[in-house]
Amino acid sequence: MQIYWIKAQAPRRVLALAKYLGTETEFVEINLKKGELKSPGYAALNPNLKAPTLVDGEFVLWESSAIMAYLCIKAESDMWPANNPVEQVEVLKWLSWSDCHWSAAVSPFYFEHIVKATFGLGPPDRTSLKENVRDFMRFAKVLDSRLAGRSHVACGRLTIADFQLASMATHWQEAEMPMETFPNIIRWIAELNRIPAWADPWPAKALPSASAASA
Numbered sequence: 001m002q003i004y005w006i007k008a009q010a011p012r013r014v015l016a017l018a019k020y021l022g023t024e025t026e027f028v029e030i031n032l033k034k035g036e037l038k039s040p041g042y043a044a045l046n047p048n049l050k051a052p053t054l055v056d057g058e059f060v061l062w063e064s065s066a067i068m069a070y071l072c073i074k075a076e077s078d079m080w081p082a083n084n085p086v087e088q089v090e091v092l093k094w095l096s097w098s099d100c101h102w103s104a105a106v107s108p109f110y111f112e113h114i115v116k117a118t119f120g121l122g123p124p125d126r127t128s129l130k131e132n133v134r135d136f137m138r139f140a141k142v143l144d145s146r147l148a149g150r151s152h153v154a155c156g157r158l159t160i161a162d163f164q165l166a167s168m169a170t171h172w173q174e175a176e177m178p179m180e181t182f183p184n185i186i187r188w189i190a191e192l193n194r195i196p197a198w199a200d201p202w203p204a205k206a207l208p209s210a211s212a213a214s215a
């Protein structure tokens with residue numbers, strides 16, 4: 001099994017999960033500078049030209065939440081409750097909410113402060129972020145209320161919904177997200193950061209980038 005990745009938030013949650021579950025995987029870093037993400041070989045795996053992508057024999061899967069569910073099913077982990085329909089839809093609800101609402105609320109902050117710094121795209125535009133504060137507050141309130149008196153978002157234990165929701169929010173301080181009035185989110189993120197695989201999800205040794213180009 002291979003996971004194609006770049007140093008960004010969607011691959012991050014998949015890599016963290018693979019590490020957490022101890023999944024035997026080849027981690028193939030896509031070389032952005034060499035244009036591997038846009039190469040015909042990679043496009044054949046993932047027509048979105050995005051990362052991550054999982055390849056398991058003939059089976060190819062993109063979308064980080066689907067990949068996380070697949071890794072859990074293979075590992076028989078209840079972080080994706082494949083055998084419990086009620087729990088499964090509870091996790092699915094938060095995955096959907098993340099993709100539809102939370103992600104859009106946090107990503108402008110993450111982009112301006114983290115993505116730009118990671119890929120050398122210039123300084124953050126703090127002025128433009130002012131118009132994103134309202135949406136951030138709106139959806140952070142929903143998540144903070146959910147986490148009041150709870151250790152995790154769904155099922156009373158760690159699930160892939162936590163990794164999905166936390167991948168950008170984990171960087172709230174560096175990304176200057178206005179999180180100060182959401183103590184339950186801050187506590188939840190601090191607890192997640194105590195998980196070694198979450199705190200440091202990046203593969204120790206990246207394979208030579210030629211692997212991605214020839215995919």
Ligand SMILES: N[C@@H](CCC(=O)N[C@@H](CS)C(=O)NCC(=O)O)C(=O)O
Nearest residue numbers: 008009010011050051052063064065
């Ligand atoms: N919904 C997708 C998002 C994939 C995605 O947007 N990946 C970003 C990194 S977080 C990417 O590959 N960006 C590179 C680009 O757009 O050139 C998932 O969860 O896998």
